[in-house]
Amino acid sequence: MVVLMRRRRLDVDTADRMLDGRVPPMDAPPGYGAVSAFLLELRDAADGQHTTWATAGGQIPVTQGRAAGMLVTAGSGIRRSALVGALAFAAMTGTAFATGLPGAASNTAAAMLEKLHLAVPGPDEHAGDHPAGKTTDAATADDQGTSAVNGTVAASQRARHHAGTRRQAPKPAAAAHDQGQGKDRGQGSTISTLARTTTATGVDKGAVISTAASGGQSQAGDHGQAGDSGTTTGGRGKAAEHSNAGEHSKANDRAARP
């Protein structure tokens, strides 16, 4: 059986180039990669840089002086460009996400992209001229609306708001606005004014506001009075009528019996 062993040859010229720092470890003869890295470290340590092959990220560091004549790994420019591009993309998407705008770009991200000559729609691009559609004004109007009413009215409006949100969720808000679903522009301020100026009180006030807000579809206040039992039951009957607690209790007793 013939065993072929590969000899580790190092010719004089290669040794000369290794000592000159012109042979990166990956181009060194078999077995001499560590020697080349060691010479690189020795050279950099003498220059006061203390750069090792590992800390150089697999690249020959091109620095001033003698090291400037060293070879640079092929494709390093491409990798560097890709790295810079990836970092820029991550920074831009991260900023847009941090400012809460996964769809349209935020003002910060739009400004950054504008410097790169990339025109993107801003956050208020599709809001029209209505103040409630603006990014900052919408939250303020919502706060005013919820703080103006109380009890059942607030719950009704929140329920309607959430239902509207779920209904519009599959479509982008800006597209929905363009398709005419913003027909009740200013309704929030109308409801808010009604809540502040109405003379009704208690459940009647809630019913008035809820009816106005839902376009007559709300049934708030039709069932029961809040003051009937002293607690808020929502006017949907009594708990004892629908409770099966006693039956469950019996079932448990049967199950626990040996």
Add this chain to the structure above:
Amino acid sequence: MADQQRRLADNQEQQERVWGADELHRHYATVHPGLLRYLRVVAGQSAEDVASQVWLEIASSPDIPPDDEGMRRLAFVIARRRASDMRRRWWQRKVDVRPPGSADLERAAPDIDAPGDTTVRLLRLLPRAQAEVVLLRVVGGFAADEVAVMTGMTPGHVRVLQHRALRSLRRHLENRSDGGL
């Protein structure tokens, strides 16, 4: 000692008039780190003393090379000769017949464990002539022909020494990766 310091101060003043203080400091900052690393291998724990002698001689030298390469060459030639003198004195005094690469010397040097000095420790495992050639080539930045002129060897001898040094380094590095060093 005081006479030496006065002489150094006079020469520094003279050289500063010729070079300018900034240029002197620039030469020192450029050459000294590599010079000290070279001397840590060939002179052991006396590296700092020898380096001081080197700069004293440079400061007192009437012929100052105008460029950085000439200054580097002058500093390393002086350092090599002072290190040889030191080794000769050691042998004459019979204080310690072991060469500067011994284990006792490594333990005695307080700064041997500084970052990056594992390279010095590894180079001390080589024969002195091979380590010196590698250091002059890598740390000093000289070509093989220049090293031959500095050391009084032929260029072919220098190339043979550096070739053997690289083979020895490969063996030592393989042993170290296998846990042998």
